[in-house]
Amino acid sequence: MIEKQEVLKIAELSKLKIEESKIDKIQKDLSQILEYVSDLKKLDTDNIPEMSHSVTIKNVEREDIPSKYNGDNLIEEKQDEYLVVKKILKDE
Amino acid sequence: MSKTIKEIREDLDSKKYSSEELTKDYLKRIKNEDGEIHAFLDVFEKEALLEAKDADERIKKGEVSILTGIPCAIKDNILIKGKKCTAGSKMLENYIASYDASVVSKLKKQGVVFLGKTNMDEFAMGSSTENSYFGVTKNPYDLKRVPGGSSGGSAAALAAEMCAFSLGSDTGGSIRQPASFCDVVGLKPTYGSVSRSGLIAYASSLDQIGPFGNCVADVKTVFDAIKGKDSLDSTSLNIEGENNLKNIRIGIPKEYFEEGLDSEVKETVLNAIEQYRERGAEIVEISLPHSKYALACYYIIATAEASANLSRFDGIRYGFKELGETLNDIYVNTRTNGFGEEVKKRIMLGTYTLSSGYYDAYYKQALKARSLIKKDFEEAFEKVDAIMGPVSPILPFKIGEKTEDPLSMYLADIYTTPINLAGLPAISIPLELSKEGLPQGLHIITSHFSEEKLFKIASLIQWKKI
Numbered sequence: 001m002i003e004k005q006e007v008l009k010i011a012e013l014s015k016l017k018i019e020e021s022k023i024d025k026i027q028k029d030l031s032q033i034l035e036y037v038s039d040l041k042k043l044d045t046d047n048i049p050e051m052s053h054s055v056t057i058k059n060v061e062r063e064d065i066p067s068k069y070n071g072d073n074l075i076e077e078k079q080d081e082y083l084v085v086k087k088i089l090k091d092e
Numbered sequence: 093m094s095k096t097i098k099e100i101r102e103d104l105d106s107k108k109y110s111s112e113e114l115t116k117d118y119l120k121r122i123k124n125e126d127g128e129i130h131a132f133l134d135v136f137e138k139e140a141l142l143e144a145k146d147a148d149e150r151i152k153k154g155e156v157s158i159l160t161g162i163p164c165a166i167k168d169n170i171l172i173k174g175k176k177c178t179a180g181s182k183m184l185e186n187y188i189a190s191y192d193a194s195v196v197s198k199l200k201k202q203g204v205v206f207l208g209k210t211n212m213d214e215f216a217m218g219s220s221t222e223n224s225y226f227g228v229t230k231n232p233y234d235l236k237r238v239p240g241g242s243s244g245g246s247a248a249a250l251a252a253e254m255c256a257f258s259l260g261s262d263t264g265g266s267i268r269q270p271a272s273f274c275d276v277v278g279l280k281p282t283y284g285s286v287s288r289s290g291l292i293a294y295a296s297s298l299d300q301i302g303p304f305g306n307c308v309a310d311v312k313t314v315f316d317a318i319k320g321k322d323s324l325d326s327t328s329l330n331i332e333g334e335n336n337l338k339n340i341r342i343g344i345p346k347e348y349f350e351e352g353l354d355s356e357v358k359e360t361v362l363n364a365i366e367q368y369r370e371r372g373a374e375i376v377e378i379s380l381p382h383s384k385y386a387l388a389c390y391y392i393i394a395t396a397e398a399s400a401n402l403s404r405f406d407g408i409r410y411g412f413k414e415l416g417e418t419l420n421d422i423y424v425n426t427r428t429n430g431f432g433e434e435v436k437k438r439i440m441l442g443t444y445t446l447s448s449g450y451y452d453a454y455y456k457q458a459l460k461a462r463s464l465i466k467k468d469f470e471e472a473f474e475k476v477d478a479i480m481g482p483v484s485p486i487l488p489f490k491i492g493e494k495t496e497d498p499l500s501m502y503l504a505d506i507y508t509t510p511i512n513l514a515g516l517p518a519i520s521i522p523l524e525l526s527k528e529g530l531p532q533g534l535h536i537i538t539s540h541f542s543e544e545k546l547f548k549i550a551s552l553i554q555w556k557k558i
Contacts, residue, residue, distance in 0.1 A: 007440075014399065014443045015406070015423040016436055029437060029498050030444070036499055037388040037445075040457050043464070050459035053297050053327075054466060054515025055284045055540060060326040074190050088408065088419050 001031045094253045097162055097310045104151055104161050111151065111161030115144035115205050118163045122207065122254045130229050131239075131249035133168050134176055135208035147203045158313055160203035165255040167246045168209040169216055170301065171290040172196050179292045180214040180224040180242075183430035187411040193290020194325065195259060195301050195318040202317060207255050210245030214432045215402065216266055216294040218242050219504045222495055223434045230491070231273060233531055237488040240270030243304070247274040250304050257314050258304045263294050264390050265483075265508025267302045268520035272483035272533025275522045277550075278304045279311045280508075282541045283515035284329040286315075287322030295397035296327075298390075298512040308550045311519070315543060333541030337548050342368055343378035343476035348507055353485045357532050360523045361482045364534045367553050368480075376476060380468040383510060385461050390509035391502060392445050392458035398435075399442030405430060437498070466514040473539040478549050482507055483520045483533040507535060517543050519550050 007027045011018045018026060077084035095103075104111055119137055126132050140163065147161030166172060169179040171189035173196075178184045192200065199206075213223035221229040221244025229244045231237040232252040239248040243260025247270035250258050260267040262280035271278025279302045286301045293299060303314035321330040344365060349358060369375050407413040407426030414425035431439070445454035472479060485506055494501040511518045517540070520533040538546040 002444075006444075010440045010444045010447070013447060014436075014439045015403075015420075015427050016431075016440065017424050017428045026437065026440070030441060032499050033391065033441060033502070034444070036502075037392050037454065037458075040385055040388045040392070040461055041453060043382075043385055043457070043461055045457060045460035045464070048460040048463050050456060051463040051466060052459055054462075054513065055282070055327075055329065057284070057327060057329065062323070071190075086413070086415070088422055 002027065002034060094306045095256070096307050097159070097256060097305070097313050100162055100256055101158060105156065111144040111147040111205060112141060114161070115140050115163050115207070118207055118255060121252070125252050125254060128230065128235060129232055129248055129252055130227060131210055131245040131252065131254060132165070132208045133178060133180075133211050133226055133245070136175070136206055140205050140207050143203070143205045147205060150203050157202040159199065159317055161205060162256050163205040163207050164199070165207050165210050165246055165249045165258040166196065167212055167243050167258070167260045169212060169261060169292040170196060170259060171292075172206060172209070175209065177209070177292065178226070179216070180212040180226060181430070181432065181435070182225045182412055183405050184411040185225070189290075191290065194287035194322045196290065198318050210243070210249050210258065212245055213242035214435050215292065215398070216242040216261055216263055217398070217434050217438050219265065219269060219501055220489070220494065221245060221270075222491065223432060225432055228491055231488050233275065233529065234488065237490055237530070238273065240273035240484070240488065242266040244270045246304050247271055247276055247278065250274070250276050250306065257306075257310055259301060259314075259318075260304055261291055261299055261301050262512065263298045264394060264512050265505045267304065268483050268508050268518060268533070268535065269504065271304055271520040272522070273488040273531055275525070275531035276304050276306060277308055277311045277522065278302065278520045279315055279543070280511060280518050281315060281319065281543060282333070282517040283512070284327050284331075285319050285517070285541060285543065287320070287325040287328045289322055289324035293401040295394040296401060297397060298394060300512070308519070308521070308547055312547045331541040333539055333543070333545070335542055335544035337477065337545055340368070340373040340478070340549065340552075341476045342373050342375050343472050343479045344375060345378050345380045345383065345472070345479060345481060347380050347383035348481035352503070352506065353482060354487060356526050357482050357485065357487060360526070360532050361480075361534055364523050364553070365480055371552055373552075378472050378476060378479070380472060380510070382461065382464045382468050386465050386510035386513060387502065387506050389458045389461040389465060390505070390513055391441070392454050393462065393513070395438045395442035396446050396455050397442070399439045399446060402431075402435070402439055434498075462513050465510055469514045469516060477538065477545065479537040481535050483535040484508075487526055487528070487530045487532060511537055516540060517546055519546055521550055
């Protein structure tokens with residue numbers, strides 16, 4: 001079972017807030033799954049390489065030629081050459 | 093009985109009916125049937141009819157490709173320009189795609205008709221389509237049961253004859269398991285054979301787009317239309333695998349028939365394999381010794397990748413936004429209120445296994461286990477042409493039956509997840525219905541980029557729908 005404190009720490013790292021009433025359930029669910037996946041620790045993996053990608057691929061390169069992208073349809077609001085966005089920082 | 097793409101092609105080309113008439117028929121069926129099934133999140137009535145008229149013009153002029161004028165449905169994590177793309181999440185409830193996914197561009201060039209977008213587990217995380225913010229999709233074979241997931245909407249739409257084919261995505265079984273639950277054919281292509289550009293990412297090293305069809309030939313037709321290297325996805329490749337087929341040797345992994353497999357599913361799958369033996373295939377027992385670690389390995393890798401992929405949903409860049417006092421408040425409020433419970437759980441799981449102190453024990457260990465799982469398959473394919481087994485250990489389950497117990501839901505993916513870890517192609521073929529009338533599927537797996545061989549083997553037996 002992972003500690004309640006740990007659950008709150010993971011939530012913080014994940015940029016999530018957990019309601020007080022839901023902590024027990026999440027703690028239980030996460031613990032159950034972590035216990036199941038901990039089975040992997042039994043596996044002997046000495047000298048086994050890590051594999052993050054299933055098909056061997058080569059680096060993909062292209063000529064460095066700039067091209068113009070017209071993203072006007074993505075812009076909700078514009079003022080002169082500036083984008084208008086919602087305020088995200090507090091006044092000091 | 094539902095028509096195959098080949099039959100529709102012949103009917104359209106011989107002017108038996110027009111694409112417009114066909115599209116109207118499907119739209120009518122959606123109107124009549126989908127109130128109850130809820131396979132669609134969005135239906136493009138007007139645009140679909142315009143596309144059908146365009147297709148009819150092309151047919152008149154003889155400018156026809158195999159899919160011209162054929163109506164389809166697309167999973168709602170694949171972008172269609174100018175259309176909402178929700179990924180089944182409140183986070184993207186009002187998000188409008190600004191470009192076409194590469195697979196959609198390819199289908200548009202052929203003159204395919206797009207009927208609508210289909211329901212799915214939020215961000216493709218789930219095995220039942222119960223995790224959609226927009227409500228559950230029901231199994232057309234039994235409305236009290238789930239259609240499977242996460243591409244449950246695409247499978248149900250095809251099974252209920254509300255489209256001629258559909259597209260889904262498969263990260264750990266999300267095409268094959270709903271295909272098995274809804275009695276249609278579903279293909280998870282080799283990783284890299286279909287471009288992921290315009291697919292909303294869940295776990296990038298595992299995600300792959302693939303087709304649902306009424307028969308193997310339909311799935312092959314759609315796969316041929318969407319595959320190939322794409323400059324917008326650097327992991328996409330043009331590779332021809334080993335597709336020769338003379339004497340067929342089929343491997344049956346003993347680990348896939350052990351504890352946890354429903355006895356009726358087991359019997360049906362073994363019967364199907366017996367049919368191959370009668371057709372002259374050699375059946376050999378094989379072992380994939382690391383199978384028992386695959387599900388754990390999958391849930392560590394998939395959630396770790398998800399925790400990184402979903403960090404982009406921060407209230408600043410896309411979709412849903414909840415304001416707050418500080419920048420951090422905006423992140424936290426947006427994510428807390430925009431994501432559903434299962435998605436939050438998986439993000440937290442991935443964050444945990446990637447965090448300092450746990451990284452080596454979980455994530456790094458899973459990457460090593462992944463090597464061993466892939467090696468099991470490589471060794472098996474030195475001896476056999478294909479591997480067969482069940483798609484799902486259980487029959488389609490009741491809505492609500494597994495929602496309280498996440499681990500039991502995850503166990504539904506036990507046979508499908510190893511394939512994504514190894515990057516292999518695999519198909520789900522409908523077998524006879526269970527005693528209760530529920531669909532079940534046969535899982536056929538071949539080596540990397542050997543889809544042609546996979547289709548040949550899958551077509552050897554005369555399945556009921558073809």
